[in-house]
Amino acid sequence: MEASMKKHIWNTLIGSMLWLAGTAHAELVLGVHPFKPATILTDAFTPLTRYLSEKLGQPVVLRIAKDYQAHIDAVGKNELDIAYMGPTSYVKLREQYGACPLLARQQIGEKPVFHGKIFVRTDSPVHSLPELAGKRFAFGEEQSTMSHLVPRYMLSQAGITVDKLASYKFVGDHVNVALGVLAGDFDAGAVKEDVYFKYQPRGLREIATSEPYSDHVFVASRKMPVDQVRKLREIMLHMNQDPKGVAALQAMTKGITALVPVQDSDYDSLRVVLKKMRAMGVSY
Amino acid sequence: VSQKHSHRVANRRALLIFVIVLALLVSAIGITVSWLQGKYLHDEARAQFQTELALLGELAVEPLLRSDYASVERLVITWVKRRTYPLQITAVTPNGFVLAAVQNSHVVGHALKVEQPVVFGGRKLLVLRAVSDISAREENVSTIARNAAMIAAALVMLLGWILWNALQRTAIRPLEAEIHEHAKKERELRQRTVELETAIKELDSFSYSVSHDLRGPLRAIDGYCHILSQDYADVLDAGAQQYLARTRAAAQRMGQLTDDLLGLSRMARHALNMTEVDLSALARETVDRLSQNEPLRQVDISIADGLGAHADSSLMSVVLDNLIGNAWKYTAQTAGAAIEFGRQERDGATVFFVRDNGTGFDMQFAHKLFLPFQRLHGTDFQGNGIGLAMVQRIIQRHGGRIWAEAKPGKGAIFYFTLP
Numbered sequence: 248m249e250a251s252m253k254k255h256i257w258n259t260l261i262g263s264m265l266w267l268a269g270t271a272h273a274e275l276v277l278g279v280h281p282f283k284p285a286t287i288l289t290d291a292f293t294p295l296t297r298y299l300s301e302k303l304g305q306p307v308v309l310r311i312a313k314d315y316q317a318h319i320d321a322v323g324k325n326e327l328d329i330a331y332m333g334p335t336s337y338v339k340l341r342e343q344y345g346a347c348p349l350l351a352r353q354q355i356g357e358k359p360v361f362h363g364k365i366f367v368r369t370d371s372p373v374h375s376l377p378e379l380a381g382k383r384f385a386f387g388e389e390q391s392t393m394s395h396l397v398p399r400y401m402l403s404q405a406g407i408t409v410d411k412l413a414s415y416k417f418v419g420d421h422v423n424v425a426l427g428v429l430a431g432d433f434d435a436g437a438v439k440e441d442v443y444f445k446y447q448p449r450g451l452r453e454i455a456t457s458e459p460y461s462d463h464v465f466v467a468s469r470k471m472p473v474d475q476v477r478k479l480r481e482i483m484l485h486m487n488q489d490p491k492g493v494a495a496l497q498a499m500t501k502g503i504t505a506l507v508p509v510q511d512s513d514y515d516s517l518r519v520v521l522k523k524m525r526a527m528g529v530s531y
Numbered sequence: 532v533s534q535k536h537s538h539r540v541a542n543r544r545a546l547l548i549f550v551i552v553l554a555l556l557v558s559a560i561g562i563t564v565s566w567l568q569g570k571y572l573h574d575e576a577r578a579q580f581q582t583e584l585a586l587l588g589e590l591a592v593e594p595l596l597r598s599d600y601a602s603v604e605r606l607v608i609t610w611v612k613r614r615t616y617p618l619q620i621t622a623v624t625p626n627g628f629v630l631a632a633v634q635n636s637h638v639v640g641h642a643l644k645v646e647q648p649v650v651f652g653g654r655k656l657l658v659l660r661a662v663s664d665i666s667a668r669e670e671n672v673s674t675i676a677r678n679a680a681m682i683a684a685a686l687v688m689l690l691g692w693i694l695w696n697a698l699q700r701t702a703i704r705p706l707e708a709e710i711h712e713h714a715k716k717e718r719e720l721r722q723r724t725v726e727l728e729t730a731i732k733e734l735d736s737f738s739y740s741v742s743h744d745l746r747g748p749l750r751a752i753d754g755y756c757h758i759l760s761q762d763y764a765d766v767l768d769a770g771a772q773q774y775l776a777r778t779r780a781a782a783q784r785m786g787q788l789t790d791d792l793l794g795l796s797r798m799a800r801h802a803l804n805m806t807e808v809d810l811s812a813l814a815r816e817t818v819d820r821l822s823q824n825e826p827l828r829q830v831d832i833s834i835a836d837g838l839g840a841h842a843d844s845s846l847m848s849v850v851l852d853n854l855i856g857n858a859w860k861y862t863a864q865t866a867g868a869a870i871e872f873g874r875q876e877r878d879g880a881t882v883f884f885v886r887d888n889g890t891g892f893d894m895q896f897a898h899k900l901f902l903p904f905q906r907l908h909g910t911d912f913q914g915n916g917i918g919l920a921m922v923q924r925i926i927q928r929h930g931g932r933i934w935a936e937a938k939p940g941k942g943a944i945f946y947f948t949l950p
Contacts, residue, residue, distance in 0.1 A: 284602065284605065286605065287601075385598070416598060419597070419601075423601050426601060426604065430626065431628060449628075
């Protein structure tokens with residue numbers, strides 16, 4: 248056992264030295280899943296990359312994945328040094344590629360959890376989930392926590408499986424769901440709460456709110472040295488104490504107050520939901 | 532100098548009017564061209580605007596079909612922000628939802644509104660309502676029109692100046708010189724006319740005075756000769772009586788000549804009283820008088836009816852008395868005497884004539900016909916040779932012309948015209 252431990256320590260040390268040697272002045276890649284249009288994501292995360300570059304003394308560049316699964320694969324295959332992940336993507340990452348260093352999770356408002364909203368247009372006659380039978384429904388992306396999986400779970404709990412809907416469609420991201428409902432192409436849709444609150448004044452009305460689930464998370468590459476991970480985590484957890492850090496956070500998503508500590512068990516409640524969904528035959 | 536100055540002023544006024552008309556014409560053309568250009572630019576702007584919106588609509592079709600509304604929203608935002616002119620676009624879905632309402636600046640000027648529906652497969656996906664500010668284009672048109680007006684005004688002024696110089700060089704100066712020369716000649720002519728009129732008046736006055744003053748001694752000679760022949764008839768023999776008779780006849784003859792001379796002189800001073808004159812009636816009165824004096828004469832008289840003229844009636848009476856009287860006189864020895872007064876047209880002009888078949892005359896002496904005291908027939912016929920001179924003077928005073936054609940023994944025709 249001791250020999251095994253020593254071997255592991257030596258391997259880690261050698262690996263870290265090799266990683267440091269290879270990346271001493273090389274750039275770090277921050278990956279983001281495409282939960283919003285790429286241009287918006289670029290604008291949102293560029294301040295963060297600049298902030299991290301300054302703090303790390305090492306350039307950090309942004310890479311936006313072409314889809315959710317590609318993002319999970321990139322993290323799992325250590326192609327990204329830092330990754331911003333949705334809750335479902337993180338759970339799926341753990342299932343497919345095992346554990347990885349957790350850095351921090353975002354906190355909007357006072358709590359590091361977020362809700363999903365199922366909504367209709369203001370002028371809609373629908374006021375509850377069961378009334379959605381025979382209606383057209385808009386989901387965001389298949390692997391999206393709040394624009395597909397959680398709301399689909401909520402619908403099923405209310406007795407509305409997708410076959411009871413007149414139609415449903417994956418329109419790509421949260422914003423398209425909100426706009427699609429407003430445009431009248433869909434009778435109802437589901438998004439995470441910050442997107443809902445943004446478009447609600449233009450004519451949306453919620454009919455259901457999900458349970459709180461742990462919010463988006465930053466993870467590090469499994470190949471990143473422990474010291475580097477620790478340093479990165481410290482930077483992130485103290486961003487709310489630095490005006491530049493606060494500005495970078497605000498640019499990411501409106502309402503972010505801080506990045507807070509995270510542990511894998513924070514996503515257990517979501518795991519339960521996802522397990523039930525899988526049991527219902529919903530792939531993600 | 533004054534006339535020259537007034538001509539110059541008149542020329543300048545004419546040129547000024549010409550330049551004003553030209554300026555108005557250029558202005559009218561300029562306004563029309565500007566209006567057409569503005570309309571063309573407006574139509575072009577609308578067409579271009581519609582083309583751009585149609586392109587935007589085509590770009591929006593694909594994301595709309597994929598329900599990628601966010602991309603459409605970003606497309607509209609990007610589209611508007613990249614335009615260099617003021618633009619406002621509102622993208623409205625079929626249910627009336629405003630998907631995007633973007634403007635890059637406030638449209639404050641002349642707004643051009645265009646609506647472009649985005650249709651695919653017969654289904655309306657979106658309506659793009661755009662408002663653009665075309666004030667900048669209109670300002671460009673106004674600037675062009677303003678510059679064109681200034682250039683046109685400058686050109687008109689330059690053209691006027693060139694025209695004025697050209698006119699002065701080619702027309703006005705020669706014309707002024709000609710007018711000056713003409714005025715000079717006119718002044719000379721007026722001076723000569725005055726001199727001539729003075730001379731004529733003096734001559735007439737002299738003739739009148741001479742005639743009038745001669746009448747006294749002549750009457751004295753005639754009277755004393757008559758007294759001699761009456762009071763001393765018993766002491767004067769037949770020879771003396773004959774001499775006295777000849778003396779008296781000569782004195783009376785001279786008195787008649789003096790009267791004729793006085794008449795000719797009066798004729799020159801007679802003021803014309805122009806009226807419509809019935810020449811046929813005057814001719815008949817003349818013939819009546821002649822017939823009364825010689826009731827036994829058999830003369831075939833022919834007077835055309837309706838002969839009239841605008842003339843002095845009393846003077847025309849003198850003319851016809853002389854011409855018809857001459858014809859009467861010179862047909863005295865002609866068997867089957869005939870006299871005709873008529874009218875004919877020659878070269879578009881009315882010519883009156885008095886024709887007889889009397890003695891006639893040799894045309895080689897025609898130039899003496901109208902000279903005073905010139906007689907072509909000696910003492911064969913009565914007369915003092917003053918009649919035709921008076922006739923010519925009367926016709927000339929009327930602005931007419933008189934001439935004669937004759938052959939010895941074949942009669943004569945006297946023609947005259949009246950304007």
